[in-house]
Amino acid sequence: MKEDIRVLILVMLWDIRKLGRYKFFLAMRFTWFLVQVLVFGLLVSAMVSIRGPGGLLDYYKFYIIGAYTAVLFSISIMKGYDIAEEIEDGLIDYQLSLPIKRRVLALGRALGGGLASFTYSTPMLAVTILALKVQNPIALLAMTLVSLLLAVSVSGLAVSIALILKSGDRLDILMGVSDALLIRLSTIFYPAVAMAAVSLYYYAAKVNPISYAADMLRYVAEPGEFSGFLVADPLIMFSLIAGFAATSTIASIVLLERKIEGGYSR
Amino acid sequence: MSRVAVRIRDFVKKFGNVVAVNGLNLDVFDGEIFGFLGPNGSGKSTTLLTIATVYKPTRGDIEVYGFSVTRNGDAVRKLIGIAFQEPKALWVDKPYELLVWHAMVVGYSLIDSRRVVRDVMEELGLWEHRNKLFSELSGGTRKKVEIAKLFIQKPKLAIFDEPTAQLDVTTKHLVWSKIRDMNREGSTIIVATNDTFEAERLSDRVGIIYRGTLKALGSPSELKDMIPGGDIIEIRVEGFISGNALRKIEDALETKRLDLSNGTLKAYVNRGEEKVALALEILMRENVKVRSVAVKEPSLDEVFFYFTGAKLEEVRG
Structure with a gap:
């Protein structure tokens, strides 16, 4: 067990040590996020007015948290591309040959990927916290936890998909479609109460784990502000996010342990 | 082992x-x-x-x-x-x-x-x-x-x-x-x-x-050694070798092939290193003067081609 934990940390370090690789990418993301917060957020909130059971929604705050969730999702999805690159370069073959239990390898990659993605997103989280003026330490901790859970879930999912597809091109298409669908069919930019006008849209958002992550972040950041606009009860939201994280991590463990072998599919 | x-x-x-x-x-x-x-x-x-x-x-x-x-x-x-x-x-x-x-x-x-x-x-x-x-x-x-x-x-x-x-x-x-x-x-x-x-x-x-x-x-x-007749015993001699001597060499060495040309006798055998002494003994008994002796074994390349039946072009391709 002690040895497994030691190796798990080393596997996680594999992803974390690559933090410096995407300096330019992160700088671009951060700049774009600032533009969203400082320009688009203000413009859109001047145009959008949503009234719910709890009164008028502060759409600016709603939008910023949505934008942060979308960025975190996109960064975590990038883990899939990392894995695809590693498959093409044969690094997955290398890792599969190392004296590491498959489940430790899968868990390490999912957790390491999630932790790395979360770390990438921390400048954006900091901007979100500053823009919302969140000062409560418990709220800060809860936001961190929810962000981390989302990053681990999406990274685990992206790792699993990349391992199944074994092809950067196929992954590119699938991730593009998933990104478009999961972000749009969620409560990232519009609250569930507003989406109820189109039932298909509404029910898709209701089963989308990204909706729960975005709304959970809203709930912990401003508990009173968004009541009546959330997709579900906070306890249910948290359970579903934790469940999503556990499911995607277990899925990548099962895949790696039972199905996955090396090689690259062109 | x-x-x-x-x-x-x-x-x-x-x-x-x-x-x-x-x-x-x-x-x-x-x-x-x-x-x-x-x-x-x-x-x-x-x-x-x-x-x-x-x-x-x-x-x-x-x-x-x-x-x-x-x-x-x-x-x-x-x-x-x-x-x-x-x-x-x-x-x-x-x-x-x-x-x-x-x-x-x-x-x-x-x-x-x-x-x-x-x-x-x-x-x-x-x-x-x-x-x-x-x-x-x-x-x-x-x-x-x-x-x-x-x-x-x-x-x-x-x-x-x-x-x-x-x-x-x-x-x-x-x-x-x-x-x-x-x-x-x-x-x-x-x-x-x-x-x-x-x-x-x-x-x-x-x-x-x-x-x-x-x-x-x-x-x-x-x-x-698995290549039949893979070893070549090459003996340069002076003078004439009788047909009788060649037959004796052929029988004693169990050659797969025996060539004599320009004073060089080439015997294609298995395990050439073990049979070279026998060949020399026969030649000396027949009063043939030996100038040099060499045993050549096949290279592993030849072994590879022999066992795979591959042609060079095929392997390159």
Whole structure:
């Protein structure tokens, strides 16, 4: 067990040590996020007015948290591309040959990927916290936890998909479609109460784990502000996010342990 | 050398409709250096990657020290290490960081990792490249980083896939010497190569694989002896050799062919080194003056062509 934990940390370090690789990418993301917060957020909130059971929604705050969730999702999805690159370069073959239990390898990659993605997103989280003026330490901790859970879930999912597809091109298409669908069919930019006008849209958002992550972040950041606009009860939201994280991590463990072998599919 | 390190039974590996390995049966013994000889695409790497648990057999099984690669993968991975044909690193990796990470994963503490990595990097002439990006390294240097992983790890079963491809002559000899050292220190070694010289130089036994099937197995000299009439006893003589003398030589040496031209007698035989004395004895009894004698054995290249039935063009292709 002690040895497994030691190796798990080393596997996680594999992803974390690559933090410096995407300096330019992160700088671009951060700049774009600032533009969203400082320009688009203000413009859109001047145009959008949503009234719910709890009164008028502060759409600016709603939008910023949505934008942060979308960025975190996109960064975590990038883990899939990392894995695809590693498959093409044969690094997955290398890792599969190392004296590491498959489940430790899968868990390490999912957790390491999630932790790395979360770390990438921390400048954006900091901007979100500053823009919302969140000062409560418990709220800060809860936001961190929810962000981390989302990053681990999406990274685990992206790792699993990349391992199944074994092809950067196929992954590119699938991730593009998933990104478009999961972000749009969620409560990232519009609250569930507003989406109820189109039932298909509404029910898709209701089963989308990204909706729960975005709304959970809203709930912990401003508990009173968004009541009546959330997709579900906070306890249910948290359970579903934790469940999503556990499911995607277990899925990548099962895949790696039972199905996955090396090689690259062109 | 009797304990079996790797037992391969009815091993078949398919990728879609392509059969990479077709019914391979082979034992590699504990403590030996086994050469896996075959051209590109013959199934060597597929077999090695399956031993290393990277691939799963389509049919059959492989055991490493009694542990099945399909059922006891975790146990197998504790015993093996592989240096891949293509170096495995990201372009942004730095050799020192990569090797320290590798050393720690295979069980060294951080302090020991740094020490052993430095030692091996210095021995292989890699130390000056330790902090360069992988993308900045030459092909040969990248290959040395890949091989360094096994010299650090020293596994019970070390698998080298084309270990000296891309290396200069001096480094080749250094790597061969270090592989032999590893073997002396207790590692069983499997070397996949398409270089017959390397196979002969390093291996206790050689398996020739071609188009996914094992074609021949034995020590390099046993393989050479398996070619009927493969050895040539070449004797330069002075004067006339009678038909009677030639017949006696033919019978005594059990030649496959006997040529005499321009004072040179060529006898195509098996185990030429054992029969040369007999040939000389007959010639001396017949009062034939011998000027020089040479025994030529076939090269491993010729052995390869003989057992595979391959044409040079085919192998190149």
